Amino acid sequence: MNNTPEPLLTVRNVTMTFPSRRRRAAPVRAVDDISFEVAAGETLGLVGESGCGKSTTGRMIVRLLEPTTGAITYGGRDISHLGQRELRPLRRDLQMVFQDPHSSLNPRQTVARIISDPLLVQGSSAAEARKRATELMELVGLIPEHIDRYPHEFSGGQAQRIGIARALATGPRLVVADEPVSALDVSVQAQIVNLMQRLQRELSLAYLFIAHDLSVVKRACDRVAVMYLGRIVEIGRKEQVYAAPAHPYTRALLSAVPLPDPAAERTRERITLLGDPPSPAAPPPGCAFHPRCPKAQQICRTEAPLLRVTGPWEERQVACHFPEAA
The missing domain is CATH 3.40.50.300 (P-loop containing nucleotide triphosphate hydrolases)
Structure with missing residues (x-):
């Protein structure tokens, strides 16, 4: 067997x-x-x-x-x-992390929206998605208070952490x-x-x-x-x-x-x-x-x-x- x-x-x-x-x-x-x-x-x-x-x-x-x-x-x-x-x-x-962190993040959206988007697509409420995004920021080693900043305000390594957080949003x-x-x-x-x-x-x-x-x-x-x-x-x-x-x-x-x-x-x-x-x-x-x-x-x-x-x-x-x- x-x-x-x-x-x-x-x-x-x-x-x-x-x-x-x-x-x-x-x-x-x-x-x-x-x-x-x-x-x-x-x-x-x-x-x-x-x-x-x-x-x-x-x-x-x-x-x-x-x-x-x-x-x-x-x-x-x-x-x-x-x-x-x-x-x-x-x-x-099934999720993906891309090579160039800055080009893979929408420069017109805040980090909160970037990480929340997969959850919103899957049917989560805005409040639930934002709460999860805050948790993910902390999980990948970023300061949760920075969640309303834009991608250009982060270094390359920090931007890649945001990309990883987005990939992890749906579990x-x-x-x-x-x-x-x-x-x-x-x-x-x-x-x-x-x-x-x-x-x-x-x-x-x-x-x-x-x-x-x-x-x-x-x-x-x-x-x-x-x-x-x-x-x-x-x-x-x-x-x-x-x-x-x-x-x-x-x-x-x-x-x-x-x-x-x-x-x-x-x-x-x-x-x-x-x-x-x-x-x-x-x-x-x-x-x-x-x-x-x-x-x-x-x-x-x-x-x-x-x-x-x-x-x-x-x-x-x-x-x-x-x-x-x-």
């Missing part, structure tokens, strides 16, 4: 294709047949270069975008193609955090990551943590999924991925992360990838990474590798014909 609890979120063979803005040009496949799961109370990090499809994946999960193919299942229910009326009650459980179970600290100073980044981890413990939250900074992901996440040109090329527990990266792309990303030890930084191997990522409108045949891969062979140019278990860990999967030995 299988006693493994059902995942909170399941993404299966999801693809997102956008029509090209140019006439007769090929459509852009931003996300290409990805699959992963997020358990209740877990943080899954989604990492990769700009343009690899991370943010598009996050927007599909909270249904700001409708996937072209595949299935997104939340709490055992397929939400891939629900209409707006069916999505409204579901949005209590979600899953929060998609799209580059939540990349626009902030390094010292402020640590504060926001600490805040998110505390809130996760107190509120039993699950996160999909989208980022390109692997040092932040290592601190914030339980598992890591690495994306390249719309596909997941490696996924596993962070200890496995960071200690023994199996995909050449993962190894290259990790080699670019600065080390705190100057001696180790000077002597370690740096992997430099040649060329630029291919266009998602015209991906190369076979493995999408083969034009930049130092290990590419003929099979890589003709046959796309599938995610499969690699090494001694059952949780770690790699899409590579010649993965590194653990």
Whole structure:
């Protein structure tokens, strides 16, 4: 008998294709047949270069975008193609924190209105929504008396705390955090990551943590999924991925992360990838990474590798014909 609890979120063979803005040009496949799961109370990090499809994946999960193919299942229910009326009650459980705190907050509204809006949409009274907004201000480390100020009166870190408070207003179970600290100073980044981890413990939250900074992901996440040109090329527990990266792309990303030890930084191997990522409108045949891969062979140019278990860990999967030995 299988006693493994059902995942909170399941993404299966999801693809997102956008029509090209140019006439007769090929459509852009931003996300290409990805699959992963997020358990209740877990943080899954989604990492990769700009343009690899991370943010598009996050927007599909909270249904700001409708996937072209595949299935997104939340709490055992397929939400891939629900209409707006069916999505409204579901949005209590699925919320998003955006990358740029100031551009994601309405400059014409007070903080009270910004945090209260999700509750008002869900049917709360104005008095109830304001009371909840005040509680959330305190929960995220802001002064409740500042609730009637406007976003421009707050620093970047404070504005991101407001964005987090807004995401928590409806009591979600899953929060998609799209580059939540990349626009902030390094010292402020640590504060926001600490805040998110505390809130996760107190509120039993699950996160999909989208980022390109692997040092932040290592601190914030339980598992890591690495994306390249719309596909997941490696996924596993962070200890496995960071200690023994199996995909050449993962190894290259990790080699670019600065080390705190100057001696180790000077002597370690740096992997430099040649060329630029291919266009998602015209991906190369076979493995999408083969034009930049130092290990590419003929099979890589003709046959796309599938995610499969690699090494001694059952949780770690790699899409590579010649993965590194653990």
